[in-house]
Amino acid sequence: xxxxxxxxxxxxxxxxxxxxxxxxxxxxxxxxxxxxxxxxxxxxxxxxxxxxxxxxxxxxxxxxxxxxxxxxxxxxxxxxxxxxxxxxxxxxxxxxxxxxxxxxxxxxxxxxxxxxxxxxxxxxxxxxxxxxxx
Numbered sequence: 001x002x003x004x005x006x007x008x009x010x011x012x013x014x015x016x017x018x019x020x021x022x023x024x025x026x027x028x029x030x031x032x033x034x035x036x037x038x039x040x041x042x043x044x045x046x047x048x049x050x051x052x053x054x055x056x057x058x059x060x061x062x063x064x065x066x067x068x069x070x071x072x073x074x075x076x077x078x079x080x081x082x083x084x085x086x087x088x089x090x091x092x093x094x095x096x097x098x099x100x101x102x103x104x105x106x107x108x109x110x111x112x113x114x115x116x117x118x119x120x121x122x123x124x125x126x127x128x129x130x131x132x133x134x
Contacts, residue, residue: 011035021092021110038094038109042068044119045096051120053113061113064105066096073097077104 015035019028044050045068053063067073077097098105 007039011039014038018092034109037112041094041109041112041117044121045069045094048072048119048121049099050096051118053117054107055111055113056107062105062107064096064107065099066105067099068096072099074102077102 011032012035015028015032018031018034019026041050041052045066048069049065049067049072051063051065053061056062070078092108092110093106094109095104095106097103
């Protein structure tokens with residue numbers, strides 16, 4: 001129950017921040033839908049890996065395979081502390097580890113291309129591009 005309350009608080013805080021940004025432009029209903037989507041994306045990234053696409057700042061499309069799961073991020077790429085990767089959520093940015101590029105990336109969540117989104121929980125599949133142990 002406390003986790004549900006915290007999740008709802010995060011979503012509402014995010015929706016309030018989004019409501020005054022473009023493209024929400026004051027539309028609280030739209031901002032709340034986007035905030036729910038952001039929460040889902042973050043959970044999916046933490047619980048496995050996600051195939052998704054987004055529009056980059058230069059207008060091109062990046063197709064990504066991302067995660068926030070510590071099981072999929074190499075030890076040398078893990079942040080040294082929680083503060084090492086500051087949350088830029090308030091700015092509308094989602095950080096993720098790109099498994100194709102083998103480095104950290106981020107995107108503005110209004111830039112997400114919804115049609116290209118597919119989450120894969122770790123329990124449902126083998127790790128993509130699993131590194132050889134020897």
